Amino acid sequence: MEDVARRAGVSTATVSRTLRGLPNVSADTRGRVLAAAAELSYVVSPIASRLASRRTHTVGVVVPHAARWYFSKVVAGAEEVLREAGLDLLLYSLGDLSARTRFFDQLPLRRRVDAVLTVAMPLTEPEYEAVHTLGVPVVATGLRATGTHCVRIDDTGVMLTAVEHLAGLGHRRIGMISTYADQSMWLPVAHERRAGYLAGLAVTGLPVEPDLVVSVPFGVSGGERAMRRLMERPDPPSAVVAESDELAFGAVAAARRMGLAVPGDVSVVGIDDHDLSDVMDLTTVRQEVVEQGVQAGRMIVRAVQHPGEEPRELVLPTSLVVRGSTAPVAGSSP
Amino acid sequence: MEDVARRAGVSTATVSRTLRGLPNVSADTRGRVLAAAAELSYVVSPIASRLASRRTHTVGVVVPHAARWYFSKVVAGAEEVLREAGLDLLLYSLGDLSARTRFFDQLPLRRRVDAVLTVAMPLTEPEYEAVHTLGVPVVATGLRATGTHCVRIDDTGVMLTAVEHLAGLGHRRIGMISTYADQSMWLPVAHERRAGYLAGLAVTGLPVEPDLVVSVPFGVSGGERAMRRLMERPDPPSAVVAESDELAFGAVAAARRMGLAVPGDVSVVGIDDHDLSDVMDLTTVRQEVVEQGVQAGRMIVRAVQHPGEEPRELVLPTSLVVRGSTAPVAGSSP
DNA sequence: CCGTGCTTTGCAAGCGCTTACATACAGAGG
DNA sequence: CCTCTGTATGTAAGCGCTTGCAAAGCACGG
Structure with missing residues (x-):
């Protein structure tokens, strides 16, 4: 930076101001500085600038499982807008329970981030407190959150839609494949979707048969197991x-x-409209996952710029996508 | 840090040495320092330490498309080992061509990273040079690379295996669905797999019919289009x-x-053994994608610790997984 | 011609660490 | 008892920026 300053005939302070686009630099000076910087192909050291400005320009993104479809989409969406805003993204994939406890115990984000984005991470009370000791804004996606910004979908609504669709086709006995907490992740979403299922039954006047709800671990093989259990009845x-x-x-x-x-x-x-749902010809309720990441990213940017704003909640729309995996119930009038 | 030093009755230099686990600290002092740090729940500021040590402790990971299955798996694998080694991971998802040119023009990784990991990114000559002006070690995954470390699979071999499997089932006319360069990404892999296909035909004594190779853009819908083209012949x-x-x-x-x-x-x-291949009952040649990320991460760690080592190449094994999408050719002896 | 209020620029003190170098001290060897 | 090594610690000079404050320059009205 000193070289640039010398070449432009100004002080390093002016170079710094110019390069950050501060307003109080004359057009003439600005031009000289930019030219000098270009000639020397100089870029500021983000590290030094972070130390001096006491802002990390980094947001911590914590996800349960970075490689899964949902999370990688959200992260990709957020990455785009954060990068645009000049924020780095520090990804923490918690994987299993031990990684999770270690994360919240040691809180490796301390002194590292200006904001935190949690993706579909229901936090226990102590975890919530731990995150808040960071003293930075928090945005949550994928579930209802209190006390922080959040972007999500109507998790009971999607399930209600699904059940209504089936009831509309004449189905009177509808099973549900639910998940049980794998390390207490996802818990609230599973809960809300179950509630949506029940609401769907209620709305369409169908009786509740508790045995028709089976809970399995998340994943394709969980789905297989659940289906087998249901259909072997x-x-x-x-x-x-x-x-x-x-x-x-x-x-x-x-x-x-x-x-x-x-x-x-x-x-x-x-529920989801996964990339492969079309190929599987699966009727589903679509949610815009990348868009959730994008919106969460925007919220982060706002929160970093204006900390202490009222927590905002954004609920994105969903829509039923009818494909070939649903049909009128057999035996119903043709 | 000063507080910790005072509390432990030592200088900040000693605190620094202790906290980084340097050897020349007496056990007694070490204990006092660690205790003081714990009591104050102090953690070093990574930013200050990076500035002072002139190392970023960060690796840039550049991928064409962060949300795709292959890339998110590799990134997840690498993330785990990099975090373990105390390295941050800075993700750059290039998305489209304009993002790509911008990336290599501006080289936002300058002064930010100690190493670069490219995931399935064939670099043009100028791009290659640009990356090397960073002056840090580079590791490539997903394709053969010269001049840098790399971890990959035998891309012609996997296709050879696939063709041999089909030929073994009596198939004499085998089509291939290939991809064409979407922004010159993937190009070499497509090329090698096509070579593997031809090698397979040669080895099994089948004639080459150029019309049986169709190229489409990557993705599910590309596959559909290609199949339609083949089967409408x-x-x-x-x-x-x-x-x-x-x-x-x-x-x-x-x-x-x-x-x-x-x-x-x-x-x-x-080729892949995608998470959903089992559900689709697809015969495939399995590659260990997460493992590629893990190995690439290890290479990065080694490269950061011992820069200037000979470029190393690691070729991971693959294996045929026979499922229900392949069967002996119709009309062959039962 | 001078005081005022702007805008533009420079000065210099940090930001919170690391690390070369100097120092102190303990035992070993003569 | 004294020098010689080697280990343990302290001193202080940076690392490469940002930013509060002061100074300088300028136009303007009085």
């Missing part, structure tokens, strides 16, 4: 809603492997 | 290999939508 349901498309994929596969036709013998609907 | 092939599982998914879906049974009318094999 003496009185299997004629339709099944799954908490997510990946579970639904497993369900469809399991049904076919059991010799059942989808949707002939059983209809299946998922 | 007057003389469609009895089997198809796809450059990747995602293309194969599209191919299978397209076949079914055309009323063709898989594998009854046409066998399909992919």
Whole structure:
């Protein structure tokens, strides 16, 4: 920077101001500085500038599992807008429980970030407090959050939509594939979607049969297991809603492997509109995952610029996508 | 840090040495310092330490498309080992061509990283030079690289395996779904896999029919389009290999939508063993994608610690996974 | 011609660490 | 008892920026 200053015939302070686009630099000076910087192909050292300005220009993004479809989409969406805003993104993938406890114990984000983005991470009370000792704004995606900004979808609503769709096709006995807490992650979402399922039954006047809800670990193989459990019953349901498309994929596969036709013998609907849902011909309720990341990124940027604003909540719309995995119930009037 | 020093009755230099685990600190002092740090719940400021030590402790990871299956897996694998080694990971998702040119023009990694990891990014000569002006070690995954470390699979070998499998089932006319350069990404991989396909034909004594190779953009819908093109021919092939599982998914879906049974009318094999390949019942050649990330991460760590070592190349094994999308050719002896 | 209020620029003190170098001290060897 | 090594610690000079404050320059009205 000193070289640039010398070449432009100004002080380093002026170079600094110019390069950061501060207003109180004359056009003439600005030109000389920019020229000098270009000639020397100089870029400021972000590290030095962070130390001096006491801002990290970094946001911590913590996800349960970076490689999963949902999370990688959200992260990709957020990455784009954060980079645009000049913020670095520090990814923490918590993976298993031990990584999670270590993370919240040691809080490696201390002194490293200006904001935190949690992606579908329900925080326990102590975890919540731990994060807040960082003293930086927090934005949550993927679930309802209190006390922080958040962007999410209507998790009960999506399930309600799914059930209504099936009921509209004449299905009277609808099973649900739910998940149980894998390390207490996702818990609230599972809960809300289950509530949506129940609400759907209520709205359409169907009876609740608790045995028709089976809970499995998240993932394709969980979906398979759940489907098998449902369809091996003496009185299997004629339709099944799954908490997510990946579970639904497993369900469809399991049904076919059991010799059942989808949707002939059983209809299946998922939630997400996963990249492969079209290929699987899966009826689903679409959510815009990348968009959630983008919006979360915008919230982060706002929060970094104006800390201490009222927590804002953004609920993104969803929509039913009807494909070939659902059909009128067998035996209904043609 | 000063507070810790005072509390432990030593100088900040000693605190620094202790906290970084340098050897020349007496056990007694070490204990006092650690205790003081713990009591004050002090952690060093990574930023200050980076400025003073002139090392960023950060590695730049550049990928074409962060949200895609392959890339998010590699990144997740690398993230784990880099974090373990105390290195931050700075993700650059290049997305489209304009982002890419901007990236290599401005080189935002300047003064930011101690190493670079490129994931399945064939670099043009100028791009290669640009990256090398950073003066840091570079590791490439997903393709053969010269002049830098790299971890990859045998891209011609996987395709050879796929073709041999089909030939072994009696297929004599095997189509291939290839990709064409979307922004010159992936180019070399596509090339090598096509070479593997041709090698497979040669080895099994099958004739080359250039029309049986169709190139489409990467993705499920590309696979669909390609399959339609192949199967609408007057003389469609009895089997198809796809450059990747995602293309194969599209191919299978397209076949079914055309009323063709898989594998009854046409066998399909992919490359990857994607998370959903099992559910799609797709025969494929498995590669360990997360493991590639892990190994690349290890290489990065080594390279950061011992810069200037000979470029190393690591070729990971692959294996054929036979599922239900391939069967003996119709009309062959039962 | 001088005081005022702007805008533009420079000065210099940090930001919170690391590290070369100097120092102190303890035991070993003569 | 004294020098010689080697280890343990302290001193202080940076690392490369930002920024509060002061100074300088300028136009303007009185």
